[in-house]
Amino acid sequence: MTELTGLRALVTGGASGIGLATAHALATRGAAVAVLDLDPGGLREPLLGLKADVGDDASVRAAVEEAATRLGGIDILVNNAGIGAVGTVADNPDEQWHRVLDLNVLGMVRTTRAALPHLRRSAHASVVNTCSIAATAGLPQRALYSASKGAVLALTLAMAADHVSEGIRVNCVNPGTADTPWVARLLSATDDAEAERAALGARQPMGRLVTADEVAAAIVYLAGPAAASVTGTALAVDGGMQGLRVRPAAQA
Ligand SMILES: NC(=O)c1ccc[n+]([C@@H]2O[C@H](COP(=O)([O-])OP(=O)(O)OC[C@H]3O[C@@H](n4cnc5c(N)ncnc54)[C@H](O)[C@@H]3O)[C@@H](O)[C@H]2O)c1
Numbered sequence: 001m002t003e004l005t006g007l008r009a010l011v012t013g014g015a016s017g018i019g020l021a022t023a024h025a026l027a028t029r030g031a032a033v034a035v036l037d038l039d040p041g042g043l044r045e046p047l048l049g050l051k052a053d054v055g056d057d058a059s060v061r062a063a064v065e066e067a068a069t070r071l072g073g074i075d076i077l078v079n080n081a082g083i084g085a086v087g088t089v090a091d092n093p094d095e096q097w098h099r100v101l102d103l104n105v106l107g108m109v110r111t112t113r114a115a116l117p118h119l120r121r122s123a124h125a126s127v128v129n130t131c132s133i134a135a136t137a138g139l140p141q142r143a144l145y146s147a148s149k150g151a152v153l154a155l156t157l158a159m160a161a162d163h164v165s166e167g168i169r170v171n172c173v174n175p176g177t178a179d180t181p182w183v184a185r186l187l188s189a190t191d192d193a194e195a196e197r198a199a200l201g202a203r204q205p206m207g208r209l210v211t212a213d214e215v216a217a218a219i220v221y222l223a224g225p226a227a228a229s230v231t232g233t234a235l236a237v238d239g240g241m242q243g244l245r246v247r248p249a250a251q252a
Helices: 017-028 057-071 094-120 143-166 181-188 193-203 212-223
Strands: 008-012 032-037 048-051 076-079 126-130 169-175 234-237
Touching: 008 017, 008 057, 008 094, 017 032, 017 076, 017 212, 032 057, 048 057, 057 094, 076 094, 076 212, 094 126, 094 143, 126 143, 126 212, 143 169, 169 212, 181 193, 212 234
Parallel strands: 008 032, 008 076, 032 048, 076 126, 126 169, 169 234
Antiparallel strands: none
């Protein structure tokens, strides 16, 4: 028996990066885990891969129902699927604003809406949303992405208030820049990937990127019974980026 034995979890965007690390971490601790992703082809047992697009309500509903049927219910929902966007408020066309807000915000609405009937039947119901440091700090060139994650933070609090009386907890994690395939793609699009990686690491007081496993550990904590009194919180996993104001080493 481990801490999540008997619990059933659904992780969106769980085929890569933070979501994949979370799916493995939940399974290692005893949960039965289904992964909803655009591309679940690479997933292996014990993870149950389900193909769906969080931008499409019908596909979300079908995948959530299949997860609930095959797992025997849903206790934990991790709303993690998301996409990025680079630019100032002047740079992204309306279509991109609609697309990113649709996937990053309404995606969570669709999966949670579909999972709610199952969560209501659980004695340990919990939702964890993957938010971002971009919700709480002003980052350059991230106007659209930050707006989407600011909405996720507000949505997390509102959902926590709406469902506390039903015994459903809702929290989010706020990762700093994390070492995932997403960031690897961003770095490979720059002229000097190593210099960019060093700059992103230096922006975080610990001087390095966060790992996907570190974010997964925070999600697992919020998802599980150990956090039974925790709802409506945002847990930063950001190497101190949000909370600390350290001086450069030379001036310390
Ligand atoms: N990597 C970072 O630095 C960082 C920092 C803060 C927050 N985040 C957040 O963490 C989450 C995961 O990021 P990651 O870095 O692991 O990314 P990633 O690109 O490595 O993985 C994202 C996964 O989501 C899936 N996905 C994308 N669009 C989807 C859709 N429409 N429907 C279903 N699945 C979809 C992809 O197929 C992929 O498997 C995102 O919400 C992101 O905003 C990432």
